[in-house]
Amino acid sequence: MTLLWDADPGAVERFQVALGGVTRHDSPAALGRALEADSSEFLVIIGPDVDLASACDFSEGVRVQRPEVGVILTRRRVDVTVLAQSLRAGVREVVQADDLTSLADAARRSREISQKVAGHTTSDASREGKVITVFSAKGGVGKTTFSTNIAAYLATSGSKVLLVDLDLAFGDVAISLQMLPTTSIMDLVSMAGHIDEQGLASVVTHHSSGLDAAAAPSDPSDADRIPGSTISELLRVAKTVYDFVIIDTPPAFTEHVLAAFDNSDLLVLIATLDIPAVKNLRLSLDTLDLLGTPKDSRLVVLNRSDAKVGLRAEDVVTAIRQDIALMVPTSPAVPASVNKGIPLVIDEPRHAVSVAFKELTEKFLRNPGPVETRAEAKVDAGPQRRWSLSRGGK
Ligand SMILES: Nc1ncnc2c1ncn2[C@@H]1O[C@H](COP(=O)(O)OP(=O)(O)OP(=O)(O)O)[C@@H](O)[C@H]1O
Ligand SMILES: [Mg+2]
Numbered sequence: 001m002t003l004l005w006d007a008d009p010g011a012v013e014r015f016q017v018a019l020g021g022v023t024r025h026d027s028p029a030a031l032g033r034a035l036e037a038d039s040s041e042f043l044v045i046i047g048p049d050v051d052l053a054s055a056c057d058f059s060e061g062v063r064v065q066r067p068e069v070g071v072i073l074t075r076r077r078v079d080v081t082v083l084a085q086s087l088r089a090g091v092r093e094v095v096q097a098d099d100l101t102s103l104a105d106a107a108r109r110s111r112e113i114s115q116k117v118a119g120h121t122t123s124d125a126s127r128e129g130k131v132i133t134v135f136s137a138k139g140g141v142g143k144t145t146f147s148t149n150i151a152a153y154l155a156t157s158g159s160k161v162l163l164v165d166l167d168l169a170f171g172d173v174a175i176s177l178q179m180l181p182t183t184s185i186m187d188l189v190s191m192a193g194h195i196d197e198q199g200l201a202s203v204v205t206h207h208s209s210g211l212d213a214a215a216a217p218s219d220p221s222d223a224d225r226i227p228g229s230t231i232s233e234l235l236r237v238a239k240t241v242y243d244f245v246i247i248d249t250p251p252a253f254t255e256h257v258l259a260a261f262d263n264s265d266l267l268v269l270i271a272t273l274d275i276p277a278v279k280n281l282r283l284s285l286d287t288l289d290l291l292g293t294p295k296d297s298r299l300v301v302l303n304r305s306d307a308k309v310g311l312r313a314e315d316v317v318t319a320i321r322q323d324i325a326l327m328v329p330t331s332p333a334v335p336a337s338v339n340k341g342i343p344l345v346i347d348e349p350r351h352a353v354s355v356a357f358k359e360l361t362e363k364f365l366r367n368p369g370p371v372e373t374r375a376e377a378k379v380d381a382g383p384q385r386r387w388s389l390s391r392g393g394k
Contacts, residue, residue, distance in 0.1 A: 002107065005031050005058070006047030015045060018100035019107055028058045035066060042114035043107060046073045048097035052082060056089035063090035068118040070110030074103065087290045105229050109262065129160075129239040132246050132365060133260045136270040137280035139251040142303035143270050145334055147248040148176050149357045152343035154365070155211035159243040162204065164214045166231065166260055167250040168223035171216025174205070178341025181205040181215035186222045188230050195233045197241050209346060212242070228255035235263040244365065253287065261291065266364070267298045271320070273311045282320045299325040299364055306330055326360045328353055 004015055004024045012024045022045070025031040035041055044062065046055045059071040073086050074097040086094050092113065093106040134147040144167070151163040165171035165185070174181050183203040191199045204212040214234065217223065238245045247260045261267065267288070271281045281300070288298065300320065302313055305327035317323055331353050337344040345354040 002043045002045060003031055003034055003041060004045045004047065005050055005055075006045075007049060008047065011047050014100075015103070018104040019043075019045065028054060031058070032061070035062070035069065042069055042118070043110055044069060044071045045103075045107070046071065046091075048074045048076045052085060056085055056091070059086070059089040059091045068114045070114050072103070072106050072110055084290065087292070105227075108229075109232070129242045130244050130266065130365065131235055131239055131260075131264045132244065132266045132268060133249060133257075133264040134247065134268045134270065135249045135257065135261075135284070136277070137251055137253070137284045138272075138277045141251075141270045141272045141277055142328070142334075143251075144172055144176055144248050145338065146268065146270060146301065146303070146328075146357070147246050148173060149343045149345045149354070150361055150365070151211045151244070151246040152177075152207075152209040153345040153354075153358055153361055154244050154246070155207070155209045156346060159366075160241070161211040162214060162238050162242040162245045163207075163211050164234070164238070164245060164247045164260075165216040166247050166254075166256050168216045168226055168254075168256060169220040169250065171248070171250075173213055173248050174215045176338050176341065177207050177209075177213065177343065179205050179207055179213060179215070181213065184215045184217040184222075185226060185230075185234065186217040188234055189226055192227070192230050192233065195230075195237050197237060200234065200237050200241060209343070214238075223256075226256065228259040231256045231259040232263055235260065239263075253284075258291070261288070261293060265297060267293065269298060269300050271300060271302050271316060271324075272304050273302070273307045273309050273313075273316065275311065278311070278316050278319050281316075285320055285322060295322075298322070299360075301326045301328060301360065303328045304330040325364065326356055328356045 002019045002022050004011060004022045006024055007026045009024065012022050015022050023034065025034055031044065055073055062069050062071055070092045073091045073094045075082055075094060076097050078094050078096055083094050092110045095103045095106050134143045136143055147163060151161050155161040163173060165173035168185065185203065187203045188195055204214050206212055235245060249257050249260065269281055269284060271277050300322055302316060302324045305313055306329045313324060313327065329352050333344060333348060333351055334353055337347050340347065344351055345357055348354055
């Protein structure tokens with residue numbers, strides 16, 4: 001049974017469509033008592049007419065007293081200010097009040113988180129692969145290069161690997177690996193709600209390195225027809241089948257990327273030595289803070305780290321207030337390998353770029369200790385400061 005805070009008795013019927021059983025309360029005190037009375041209660045929905053400050057106060061209290069309980073806020077209009085304040089107060093998601101499909105999805109995601117937080121994970125002793133998302137909010141910095149090479153290296157050294165191309169409109173994983181997929185992630189949409197190992201196997205394409213790839217659709221307009229929930233389902237199944245699931249992403253916080261973040265064990269953020277890339281990386285890190293992604297599950301990789309462009313690795317560390325885990329040098333061998341369709345780690349395993357990719361894989365993916373940093377890039381990152389969405393991201 002879900003708890004609803006809403007003064008309108010008619011709200012129960014409306015929300016029941018999306019949420020199943022709902023018990024309504026019209027004040028935070030009554031809601032608090034209901035939570036106290038039933039420790040199996042995991043989800044609170046706050047109606048669109050409850051004022052934002054009271055909703056945030058309530059959420060802050062729940063976060064401290066019952067951290068396993070998820071609070072979802074509904075609003076008639078969702079804007080950046082509402083989002084920023086709510087996420088800061090520990091609200092799990094903010095959903096448009098009349099969008100019952102999104103509300104149902106948010107409720108399902110929240111229940112899954114609650115189960116994990118409460119230690120009630122239903123996963124059995126089956127395989128628990130690692131999910132790694134490679135992201136940058138700026139295009140062309142090397143996400144596809146990194147993800148294809150890491151996936152190929154893991155596959156050639158004995159791991160079962162799925163490479164997922166979440167750049168659903170303009171993905172180039174397949175072409176970078178000279179693959180000609182006849183199926184794509186789009187084929188999972190018709191299986192939504194019951195994707196299983198066989199369903200997943202029917203849409204992946206096998207590569208000679210041993211990795212499997214879930215390709216982006218060939219028609220860019222299909223991207224909008226793939227719900228975020230299908231990506232979550234894909235990843236949940238994939239990690240029971242594969243040792244590693246590597247996700248290449250577009251340069252934007254799409255709903256598919258957010259689903260990948262939610263399901264990832266590690267986020268690899270790629271930067272280069274140019275001011276827009278560094279600015280975007282800093283905003284991305286701040287956004288990840290707001291989304292509640294743990295800091296120790298993020299790695300920053302500086303690609304083309306030797307470029308002589310007047311900006312140094314130390315400057316990047318100062319700007320992003322986080323250390324750099326790996327430096328990857330610039331080399332014409334990288335685009336040459338893409339043009340050949342053979343990942344550099346396979347084509348030239350001793351190349352400095354390949355060595356860097358392998359070093360990161362062994363240190364942080366195969367044998368992860370706590371996320372550490374390389375000494376040569378280590379500069380005190382200074383105190384963390386939160387980016388407020390309400391400042392418009394400036
Ligand atoms: N270390 C490197 N040295 C030289 N060239 C590189 C290096 N890393 C990436 N490149 C080249 O930079 C270009 C962009 O790389 P890539 O496609 O991996 O970026 P991306 O972040 O995936 O881009 P997009 O956001 O468009 O998907 C490619 O031509 C690639 O070969
Ligand atoms: Mg790319």
